[in-house]
Amino acid sequence: MVEELGKTTEGDLIINVGPQHPATHGVLHLVITLNGETIKNVEPHLGYIHRSIEKMSESLTYRQFIYVTSRMDYLSAHINNHACAMCVEKGLQIEVPERAQVIRVIMDELTRIASHELWWGAMAMDLGALTPFFYAFRERETINEIMEETCGARLTMNYMVPGGVLQDLHPDFQRKVKEFIQLYKRKIHEYDELVTGNIIFQNRMKGVGYLSPEDAVSYGCSGPVTRGSGVSSDIRKHYPYEIYDKLEFDEILETGCDSFARYLVRIREMEQSVRIIEQLIDNIPEGDYQAKTKAVLKLPKGEFYQRVETARGELGVYIVSEGGTTPYRIKYRSPGFSNLSVLNKIATGSKLGDLVAMMGTLDLVIPDIDR
């Protein structure tokens, strides 16, 4: 607190937004220094939802620790689990069956769409439009139903295991996903009609929250936040994992560098995810859904790192193994933490009312920041 007080001059106002605040999508605590209505400094205070997931993982075996990561970035739980499973596979040098790889990629992309849908609804709600939230949840509900049928849960699936996936696909899976794609294509124009083209929305977003490409790189941002500034950063393109190198999809880049550019990146990313699913859904190869693994997994001594592209950016899983059944140390490089650090940069000098819009475009999930 003393540090913030040092920066203030007479007439400045320090206010706390959060930890319990409806606009922060979670328990994020921001200490904001204001001069009138202009933001002078934003300092995020973390620790309110710290559950020491990294420390917890050290006492769990390589099969068990994966479920905890669903609770980090709960909106892209599949992709978190995927990263962990792949890191363990890297250590054990397991060859994942092709069927499992395809299932994993389809699930990842469905999760990405679901995550972006929720973001879109919440983004519009941040700016005062409540209706889009329900429209977004209508499509997201379809994905949740697909997940419920195949994985058995709607949000924290724990479907990826070292060697493949936990269960085979539900017989209705392909039909349901095709139905979803039909529904999605029928409804996607509504998003543009309701929100993207809306003049109030555009005025609130354009020119707000300027993040230069240099800053985006130097603050370590990833995902749609950097791509909104025109920096190519898609892990799926640059460091392809699973079968992404065989798929046709575009990396979305916008050069607006403002909130609206980041908004457009996510909207168009959803279409690319649908494109990926369309390529795969009719071509799921037959075979095993899980490779044969030992009952007790022991990673060889060494260090293993695996990165994936979640809905929010780059997630890195770093495992240090001493050769035992539990990891010696686990470190997660979460996208939300780096993306949050840029908030002070883009918010300084703008008005307090725009802060919520900027936070919305960063797509912060607080449990991901605060592990």
Added chain:
Amino acid sequence: MFLKDYIKEVYGAVKSLIVGMRRTGYYFTHHKEIITEQYPDNRATLKLADRFKGEVVMPHNENNEHRCTGCTACELACPNGTIKVVTKFDITPEGKKKKAIDKLVYHLELCTMCNLCVTACPSDAIKMAQTFEHSVYDRNKLTKILNNPGSKIMEGVE
């Protein structure tokens, strides 16, 4: 030119609002698109997916027999210490000692429904049930003993 641009901008702004309002108006008059489920009222017809992970149960057959051998694979697989297997030794008719479960204690309040115990079980003794209304007034009621009283292991399960 300035005036022309200004009018164009105002026209575009009003149009964008009307386009959005038309979409909202469409759903206001088309009730078929409503997908809301009236949850507590539709409990009779509500059907969850077969694989839905609600709680761990141990199926018994009509002779009050289960398939659990007491190998504690589920206990070892569980990340939270949700399952506790208490074993005892039965005396078989031949006079040998045989390991069997006394009770399988399941703490629903700790369970995260990760399905690891079910996949770890070598004899398919436990499975996930589709129940989800777990709220009770006393937390002790969440600690359950999965095997029925007086139950014993099914013939032929090792």
